[in-house]
Amino acid sequence: MLAVLGIAEAFTINGARLLLGVTTTIFLLAYGAGLVLVARGLSRASTWSRGPAVFTQLIQLLLAYSFWGGSTSAVSVVLAVTAAAVLIAIFQKASMDALKDDPGNDHPVL
Known part of the structure; x- marks a missing residue:
């Protein structure tokens, strides 16, 4: 879900808030990927x-x-x-x- 939010954020980036949009996108994508790794770790105990x-x-x-x-x-x-x-x-x-x-x-x- 966070990766989806990251992708959605990427499509709403505009010049007035470029840095905020880019950093938010990167954060949400990284957090989503981290949660996938945690879920994989939990499934493997x-x-x-x-x-x-x-x-x-x-x-x-x-x-x-x-x-x-x-x-x-x-x-x-x-x-x-x-x-x-x-x-x-x-x-x-x-x-x-x-x-x-x-x-x-x-x-x-x-």
Whole structure:
């Protein structure tokens, strides 16, 4: 979705806001590509992917808060519910077991 927003931003760039448009496009495309890598890591149960996934959902919760009020309240609710569902899924015991650093060692080393 962010890559789509990045492409849409690229088509709205004009001379008055050239630098802002270009940097926003690059940011959205890079962020979208990063999320694809995180999703791939989660699907392969890579331990590194848990942190970025949680961080992204916390950003989405803040974004949902910023949309609250007026005609964008529905967007806010969708963003918040989606982020909460993903966070709940990531912190489920099965997910935590699959994404822990050493799947073969159930006891912490002291």
